[in-house]
Every structure is written in C-alpha cells, then in structure tokens.
Amino acid sequence: MSDKSHDPNQMTGAAMIVRALIDHGVTDIFGYPGGAVLPIYDEIFQQSEVQHILVRHEQGAGHAAEGYARSTGKPGVALVTSGPGATNMVTPLTDALMDSIPLVCISGQVPTHLIGNDAFQECDTVGITRPCTKHNWLVRDVNDLAKVLHEAFYVATTGRPGPVLVDVPKDVQFATGTYHPPRKSDVHRSYAPRVKGDATQIRKAVALLANAKRPVIYSGGGVINSGPEATKLLRELVEVTGFPITSTLMGLGAYPASGKNWLGMLGMHGTYEANMSMHDCDVMLCVGARFDDRITGRVDAFSPGSKKIHIDIDPSSINKNIRVDVPIIGDCGNILGDILQVFKAEAKKPDIKAWWQQIAQWRARNSLYFKKSNDVILPQHAIQSLFEATRGRDTYITTEVGQHQMWAAQFYGFEEPHRWMTSGGLGTMGYGLPAAVGVQVAHPDSLVIDIAGDASVQMTMQEMSTAVQYELPIKIFILNNQYMGMVRQWQQLLHGNRLSHSYSEAMPDFVKLAEAYGGVGFQVHKPGDLDGAIQEMISVKRPVLFDCRVASLENCFPMIPSGKAHNEMLLPEQANDEATAKAFAGGKALV
Amino acid sequence: MNQPASAYFIEERHDPNETHTLAVLVQNEPGVLARVIGLFSGRGYNIESLTVSETEAQKHLSRITIVTTGTPMVIAQIKNQLDRMIPVYQVVDMTQTRRSIERELAMVKVRGQGEHRVEALRLADAFRARVIDATTESFVFEITGNTDKINQYIDLMRPLGLVEVSRTGVAAIGRGPEGM
Ligand SMILES: Cc1ncc(C[n+]2csc(CCOP(=O)(O)OP(=O)(O)O)c2C)c(N)n1
Ligand SMILES: [Mg+2]
Numbered sequence: 215m216s217d218k219s220h221d222p223n224q225m226t227g228a229a230m231i232v233r234a235l236i237d238h239g240v241t242d243i244f245g246y247p248g249g250a251v252l253p254i255y256d257e258i259f260q261q262s263e264v265q266h267i268l269v270r271h272e273q274g275a276g277h278a279a280e281g282y283a284r285s286t287g288k289p290g291v292a293l294v295t296s297g298p299g300a301t302n303m304v305t306p307l308t309d310a311l312m313d314s315i316p317l318v319c320i321s322g323q324v325p326t327h328l329i330g331n332d333a334f335q336e337c338d339t340v341g342i343t344r345p346c347t348k349h350n351w352l353v354r355d356v357n358d359l360a361k362v363l364h365e366a367f368y369v370a371t372t373g374r375p376g377p378v379l380v381d382v383p384k385d386v387q388f389a390t391g392t393y394h395p396p397r398k399s400d401v402h403r404s405y406a407p408r409v410k411g412d413a414t415q416i417r418k419a420v421a422l423l424a425n426a427k428r429p430v431i432y433s434g435g436g437v438i439n440s441g442p443e444a445t446k447l448l449r450e451l452v453e454v455t456g457f458p459i460t461s462t463l464m465g466l467g468a469y470p471a472s473g474k475n476w477l478g479m480l481g482m483h484g485t486y487e488a489n490m491s492m493h494d495c496d497v498m499l500c501v502g503a504r505f506d507d508r509i510t511g512r513v514d515a516f517s518p519g520s521k522k523i524h525i526d527i528d529p530s531s532i533n534k535n536i537r538v539d540v541p542i543i544g545d546c547g548n549i550l551g552d553i554l555q556v557f558k559a560e561a562k563k564p565d566i567k568a569w570w571q572q573i574a575q576w577r578a579r580n581s582l583y584f585k586k587s588n589d590v591i592l593p594q595h596a597i598q599s600l601f602e603a604t605r606g607r608d609t610y611i612t613t614e615v616g617q618h619q620m621w622a623a624q625f626y627g628f629e630e631p632h633r634w635m636t637s638g639g640l641g642t643m644g645y646g647l648p649a650a651v652g653v654q655v656a657h658p659d660s661l662v663i664d665i666a667g668d669a670s671v672q673m674t675m676q677e678m679s680t681a682v683q684y685e686l687p688i689k690i691f692i693l694n695n696q697y698m699g700m701v702r703q704w705q706q707l708l709h710g711n712r713l714s715h716s717y718s719e720a721m722p723d724f725v726k727l728a729e730a731y732g733g734v735g736f737q738v739h740k741p742g743d744l745d746g747a748i749q750e751m752i753s754v755k756r757p758v759l760f761d762c763r764v765a766s767l768e769n770c771f772p773m774i775p776s777g778k779a780h781n782e783m784l785l786p787e788q789a790n791d792e793a794t795a796k797a798f799a800g801g802k803a804l805v
Numbered sequence: 806m807n808q809p810a811s812a813y814f815i816e817e818r819h820d821p822n823e824t825h826t827l828a829v830l831v832q833n834e835p836g837v838l839a840r841v842i843g844l845f846s847g848r849g850y851n852i853e854s855l856t857v858s859e860t861e862a863q864k865h866l867s868r869i870t871i872v873t874t875g876t877p878m879v880i881a882q883i884k885n886q887l888d889r890m891i892p893v894y895q896v897v898d899m900t901q902t903r904r905s906i907e908r909e910l911a912m913v914k915v916r917g918q919g920e921h922r923v924e925a926l927r928l929a930d931a932f933r934a935r936v937i938d939a940t941t942e943s944f945v946f947e948i949t950g951n952t953d954k955i956n957q958y959i960d961l962m963r964p965l966g967l968v969e970v971s972r973t974g975v976a977a978i979g980r981g982p983e984g985m
Binding site for chain 1: 835839840843847881882888889890892894
C-alpha cells in the first residue's frame with residue numbers, strides 16, 4: 215500500500231494550478247488577486263518558477279497576456295478572481311476569440327456549495343464567458359483539475375487558437391487530490407482539428423495558380439499563428455510564383471513590407487493597388503484569412519471574376535461570407551508546403567507581366583499620399599518618422615483603435631511576423647497599452663511601442679503603473695488629434711459633420727500624467743522637433759508617454775465607403791468635399 | 806441601393822430558405838446543451854425543433870436533433886459551427902442524406918361532447934392515435950409520426966375542442982443497416 219502523504223502527485227488544487235503552469239512551460243502570468251483566488255496566490259508566493267505580473271485592472275491582464283502570446287507564439291496566461299475579476303476579463307477574452315489568440319484564463323469561483331446562491335462575488339463565469347471563449351470549464355472536483363488544465367492549454371494552442379477559461383471554486387483550490395502531468399487522454403476525443411490538407415484540393419489549387427493571368431495572394435493572421443514555418447513557406451511561394459501579395463491587418467509582417475511583391479494592406483483603408491488587384495484578379499489565394507466585412511467591402515461585388523482558393527484551419531471560415539471554389543481545410547504551414555511541392559514539381563512560373571504592368575499603374579496613383587506641413591505634424595508623417603527611427607532595431611508595435619491604428623498599418627513597414635499587435639476583429643480601444651506591457655515582459659530588451667490615440671489610451675492608462683512597477687520601458691506614442699478621430703471622420707462623412715461627443719474634452723496633461731506614474735513625458739507640436747524627440751524617447755529606458763500633437767482634422771484615406779466595392783475607393787487626392795459627398799451618397803447628407 | 810449611414814455593408818440576401826434536420830452527437834457533460842443553444846441564439850440561427858437525450862450512457866454520449874431553417878450557405882455554416890465545438894463528435898445532416906426517418910410524439914387533449922367526441926375518436930383511429938386518458942368529456946390522444954402528420958392531426962382536432970398539445974420535437978435516424 216502506498217502512503218498517500220508521500221506521493222509527490224498528491225497536492226492541493228491551488229498547487230496543481232501552479233504545477234500545471236510549470237509543466238506547460240509558462241514563465242510569466244498576468245493577474246489580480248481577490249478572495250476566490252487567494253489559495254493560488256499563496257502558492258505563487260512560495261515559488262519562483264512562474265513570475266506573476268500584477269496589473270491594475272483585469273482587462274489589462276487579459277490584453278497583456280494577448281500581447282505576450284502574439285509576440286511569442288506561446289499561450290498567454292491570466293489569473294483573476296471571481297465576480298468582477300471574471301467580468302473584467304470578458305473584453306480581452308472576446309478580443310482573443312476574434313483574433314484567434316491562445317489565451318488561458320484561470321478564474322476563481324465561490325466555493326461549490328455556494329454556487330447558485332448569489333454568494334458574495336459570485337457570477338456565472340462559465341455562462342458569461344461561454345460565447346467569448348473557444349471552450350471553458352467549471353471544475354467541481356479537484357481530481358478533475360489536472361486533466362482540465364492540460365486540456366485547456368491543448369485547446370487554446372491547437373487548431374484555430376483561441377482563449378479558454380478554467381473556473382476553479384475556492385474549495386477545489388483547497389482540496390487535495392492527485393495531479394498528473396499532461397497526457398493525450400486529457401483531451402476530449404471529439405476534439406481533433408484537421409491539420410493536413412486534402413491532396414486533391416491541393417492539386418486543384420496548383421492547377422489554378424499555374425494558369426493564372428492575374429493572380430493575387432491574400433494572407434492573414436492564420437499564417438502568423440501557424441508559426442515561423444508558414445511564414446517561410448509563404449515567402450517562398452511568392453518567390454516561386456512571382457505573384458503579388460497583400461494581407462489583412464492581422465497578417466502584416468508575414469511577407470516583408472520591403473518585399474518587391476508587396477501591395478500593402480487591403481480592405482477598407484487598404485491601398486488602391488491591393489484592393490484593385492483583389493477586385494480584378496482571376497485567381498485569388500486566401501491563406502489564413504476569413505473574408506471579414508472590413509476586407510470584402512460590398513459582398514456581391516467582391517472580386518467578381520476570380521476563382522478563389524481558401525486555406526483555413528477552421529471549416530466554419532469556409533463559405534461564411536464569400537463562396538470559394540477550392541477550399542482547403544488544414545494548417546496553412548502544412549498546406550503551403552504541399553502546394554509548393556506540387557507547384558515546383560509540375561508547374562512553372564506563369565507569365566504575368568501584363569498584370570504587373572496594370573498593378574504598376576494602380577501603384578502610381580499613390581493612394582497613401584498626404585501633404586506634409588512645416589507647421590503642424592501630420593499623423594502619417596509621425597508614423598513615418600517613428601518607422602525611420604526604429605528601422606533595423608528590434609522593435610515591437612502595438613496599437614489602440616482608431617485612425618492612428620490604420621495609419622500605423624499603412625505607414626509602418628513590418629518585416630517580420632509577431633512584431634505587430636493590434637485589436638483587429640473586436641477593435642478594442644485600450645488594447646495597446648496593456649498589450650505593450652505583455653510584449654515587454656516577453657522581450658525585456660526590445661523596443662516596444664504602443665502607437666496610441668488620445669482617447670483610446672485613456673481607457674487602460676492605469677497600466678502605466680504596472681509598467682513602472684516592473685521596469686518595463688514601454689513607449690506610448692500618442693497621436694494626439696484631440697478627437698476620437700475615427701468617430702469624427704465617420705460623423706463628417708456620414709452624419710453631416712455633427713461631431714456628437716467625439717471631441718476629447720478635458721484632455722489630461724500627458725506629460726504630467728507620465729510623471730505622476732513615475733514615467734517620462736514628452737510633448738511635441740512642431741514637425742521640426744519630431745525626429746529629435748523620437749530619438750530621445752527611444753534612448754529613455756523607462757516607460758514613456760509621448761504626446762505627439764498632430765493635425766486634428768486629418769482623415770484616414772484611402773477608404774472604401776460603406777456599401778461600395780473595392781474598385782470604388784476614395785483616394786486622398788480626390789477626397790475634396792464634393793467627391794466625398796458623392797462617394798457617400800445614399801447615406802445621410804454631407805456638408 | 807440606398808444605404809443608411811453605417812460602418813457595415815448592409816446587404817439583402819435572396820437565397821431561398823431550406824429546412825434541415827441535423828443529428829448532433831455530443832459528449833454528455835454540463836453545459837453542452839447551453840453551448841449548442843447559445844450558438845443558435847448568438848449567431849441568429851433558427852431552431853424549429855430541438856430534442857435531446859442521452860443515448861449511450863456508458864460512453865456519456867447524447868444525441869441532439871435540431872430542425873433548422875436557413876439558406877444553403879447558412880445551413881452549411883451551422884453544421885461547421887456545431888462541428889468545431891469541443892464536445893461535439895459528429896454532425897449529420899439527416900435531410901441531406903435523404904435516407905432518414907423522422908418522428909415525433911404528441912399528446913393531444915381534446916374536450917367535447919356528442920358528435921365532436923365521436924368525430925375525434927374516428928379521426929384518431931384514422932391517424933392511429935391512441936387514447937391514453939379519458940373522462941366523460943375529454944380525451945388525451947397519443948400520436949407519433951412526422952411533423953406534417955402531427956400538424957395535420959392537431960388542425961383537425963381544433964374545431965373538435967382542442968385544449969392542449971405537448972410535443973417531443975423531432976427524432977431522426979438513418980435507414981438501412983449502417984449507424985451514424
Ligand atoms: C472600447 C471601444 N469603445 C468604442 C469604440 C468605438 N471607436 C472606434 S475608434 C474610436 C475613437 C478612437 O479615438 P482615438 O483613440 O483618439 O484614436 P484616433 O481615431 O483619434 O486616432 C472609437 C470611440 C471602440 N472601438 N472601442
Ligand atoms: Mg484621437
């Protein structure tokens with residue numbers, strides 16, 4: 215008979231949680247304590263393998279974990295208490311679900327016997343988070359805990375990655391049970407994501423690609439999620455085929471912005487050449503993207519003449535918005551490898567000179583044109599300066615949501631994957647600052663910059679305190695236009711310029727605010743001072759709030775107006791009042 | 806097309822709707838039904854009928870039968886969305902197989918006297934409905950059949966004093982020797 219008290223796998227639920235984190239290679243977690251997780255915090259206190267970063271709001275923990283995950287390819291982990299701790303996680307969980315980010319959230323719950331009694335700080339966490347997680351679990355028995363934790367990591371990181379949540383009542387944390395290391399049988403037998411692409415479909419795809427006259431590759435976040443091999447293969451495919459390539463907001467960096475086949479981002483604020491290529495192509499290869507409504511524009515006019523190949527690991531992405539001709543379900547790294555192999559063996563580079571000439575004409579329209587000024591900093595110019603100053607450095611960029619985010623996507627050239635963290639699907643203002651915290655934790659010696667908006671940054675500003683506490687020298691580069699610029703732009707274009715509640719009234723003094731937190735503040739008004747100040751910001755080894763005062767009424771172009779197709783873009787040089795009014799006709803009257 | 810001022814591309818779709826019966830094999834665990842139903846409400850899919858029961862106790866398997874309507878693209882979405890849920894083993898479109906049998910059971914309470922009572926019994930006989938409760942002024946009939954047959958029976962009972970109906974919803978199974 216074995217003596218249970220000497221069995222090293224006998225431990226409390228709280229100890230199992232820390233043990234499971236270690237077994238899954240987790241070195242950093244983001245969290246906030248409270249009554250329902252105190253046993254776990256007690257375990258964290260008594261070990262040194264897992265570093266805990268104390269945030270200032272649970273939403274910050276979630277976005278920090280997202281930034282950590284996206285910049286490393288590893289799962290991000292957050293730990294929160296029951297009730298308000300858990301409800302504060304809803305936004306990051308939803309954000310991670312929309313952008314397919316692997317996140318493991320552990321939440322405390324009131325003791326099992328109190329569940330359903332409206333106990334103090336009780337909420338139906340699994341009920342609330344069911345639609346915003348890939349899967350979630352309430353663990354009622356300590357002997358199920360190890361299995362559930364291991365399955366949680368597996369589900370978060372395999373197939374289409376996503377957030378998961380494990381809700382652990384306090385009595386389960388205290389109870390003693392048997393732990394086991396991860397094993398295959400921990401996972402539901404019903405969960406088996408397909409990774410290998412169908413060979414017949416791959417042949418069909420290659421046949422289309424080999425005979426294309428006007429091809430375009432449209433890649434997305436799935437390529438980055440799949441890992442470095444997928445990025446390498448995507449680049450090789452572009453090389454081997456000579457095809458032009460565009461990407462979604464989420465996919466930036468998979469193909470280098472300096473690459474000669476790069477068309478720029480596509481979609482609502484994408485480049486003219488990217489969107490026109492999408493519209494006029496005869497073969498479209500979509501890799502790890504999902505035909506989101508910001509990408510397609512008007513669905514019934516989307517790329518009307520093309521045969522479409524769609525590679526996605528999630529079968530539910532196929533034919534959701536756009537009907538495709540050759541769906542291939544599986545991991546895009548695998549499938550790109552197979553396509554390349556067949557293409558190299560059986561096809562040769564198609565002659566698409568005429569297509570490139572057409573693209574050159576679209577490029578010549580210079581759709582990202584803006585007029586620099588000597589008096590006032592144009593936001594586009596600020597991003598360009600930031601890009602020039604950080605080029606060749608080991609830099610990670612996060613953003614908030616709004617015009618600044620689109621300008622960052624348009625004007626900052628990403629050369630590598632995992633360098634660009636932005637809230638794409640959910641569009642969460644307040645994402646960028648805590649995400650930068652997470653990125654900096656993962657990459658302590660890198661330059662981490664949040665390209666921020668004056669309104670967004672105030673949503674999670676409290677995490678400056680986290681950055682100061684852990685000596686994370688994040689740089690918050692605020693394009694301060696004193697407006698919720700993106701809202702103001704829509705109000706101007708669609709609501710008769712009635713700027714209802716989109717002015718940033720009572721703006722805080724960001725320099726003083728930085729100092730109040732123990733960081734460093736900068737403020738720049740003049741274009742001539744910008745480069746110097748950016749250099750100074752980079753050299754400061756402390757958290758920075760950089761208040762970059764930019765032209766307040768600048769609009770983000772080019773733009774596909776709502777209800778319009780890719781070939782009906784509004785370009786900056788045409789965006790005078792009259793043309794704008796016409797482009798948006800059918801909407802409300804314009805000034 | 807007259808578009809309202811919106812950040813979304815509002816578009817009407819004109820594909821015709823179809824009705825499909827889906828058999829969904831799931832792990833019988835807490836919350837699994839909530840997941841399935843939440844998927845339908847969250848994504849705006851229709852549920853016309855829903856039937857759930859554990860079918861293999863040792864393996865903890867339950868079978869959910871859902872009757873839903875939508876365009877062919879939406880039906881395909883529903884199947885894919887169900888299939889990617891962690892505790893879902895298999896989704897079979899019973900309508901697409903064209904080889905399925907569908908049945909539901911209804912209990913129908915009718916109250917009346919004289920000629921109405923006689924007529925109700927006569928119709929029950931024609932529909933092979935059984936009397937499972939009777940008083941001097943009422944019957945409860947039990948009837949099984951496909952949805953159309955039951956609807957028809959209920960319509961016939963209406964003028965004869967229909968009081969109440971309880972229906973199980975649709976269960977479906979494939980014809981022939983093979984399992985799902
Ligand atoms: C949490 C949240 N609330 C509201 C919105 C709607 N929204 C989108 S952009 C935007 C304005 C952002 O302003 P700012 O951060 O100053 O960025 P700018 O557009 O001026 O660059 C708002 C309110 C959002 N995306 N997220
Ligand atoms: Mg702003």
